[in-house]
Amino acid sequence: MRTAMDGHRTPRPDTAQLLADALGVPVTDLWPFTGVRPGLDAPTVVSRVFPARTEIPSAMWREVFTNTRERIDVLVYGGTFLFDAVPQFTRIIDDAAARGVRIRFAVGDPASAAVHARGVEEGIGLALAARCQMTLTRLIPVARLDGVEVRMHGTPLYTSMFFADDAVYANHHIYRQPAGDNPVFELTRDAHETLFGKYADTFEHVWATGTPVVPHPH
Structure with a gap:
């Protein structure tokens, strides 16, 4: 021992x-x-596998976002865990924006059919829409910062994505299971540029079709 x-x-x-x-x-x-447990006979394409998102230590999320230099992109429906489980998440985003990181949040549109359907699937009804609205509200202060953008989307989301420079943490959704109980795959651009590009292209498509959230000035 x-x-x-x-x-x-x-x-x-x-x-x-x-x-x-x-x-x-x-x-x-x-x-x-x-x-972090490697998959069974997993190829080296995926750096690490978390059996559930809730198994990722909050310290790791903090380290990932604190060390970014160019890009933070987040694609979620609610994503409230970022504020609830990552200490000083808003401060981390503030600091990242101050050092010139481009930051984009694509959050589920509370009024969209896709968010409503996912709430029904997970057995939480309107609670998911409420989480989306909560995240949008919490993002208002950082959305006023230079380099930070927030948009709403209504896409059927099969994978939540968290990009930090040339790494993506892909939280794949299993039918009827809450996002926190579903696996997360860490993938870097260097490990497999083509696969990384597929995730990046998906984010860009959702982003391009999203609705900008423009916070009211103080």
Whole structure:
């Protein structure tokens, strides 16, 4: 156990889980990045696989967005977890904009048929539309910053996407399952430029067809 806990190596996933169970804590509290498990015989195209979005440590989201230099693009319906689970998320966006990062948020249109249908699928009804509206409201302050844009979309969303420079975190949606319970794949442009481009093209299409959200001036 001392060897596994010395901080210099990451134990096997099964060993990590046993130690975490013995200590009565989540495995990600001991090894923040061991919630990441490679797929079965997975090719090296995908850097890491998270079985569920909720298994991504908030510290990792913070690090990803804090270290960006050129681009942050977010495609979601609600995406409220960014504000609820990532400490000082609004401040992170403020700082990114200040250093010249281009930031775009594509958020679900609360009044769209696609958002309504997804709420029914997930068994939460109008709650999803309410989450979309909540995120849009929370984004108003940052939408006033130079380099930050917010749009609403009404597309049937099969994958939520979080771009940070040349990496994308693709949260694929499984029918009837909440986004937080669905897997996330980390992919870099260097690992597979063609596949990365497919995600990027999808974002650009949704963005191009979205409705700009223009905040009222102070």
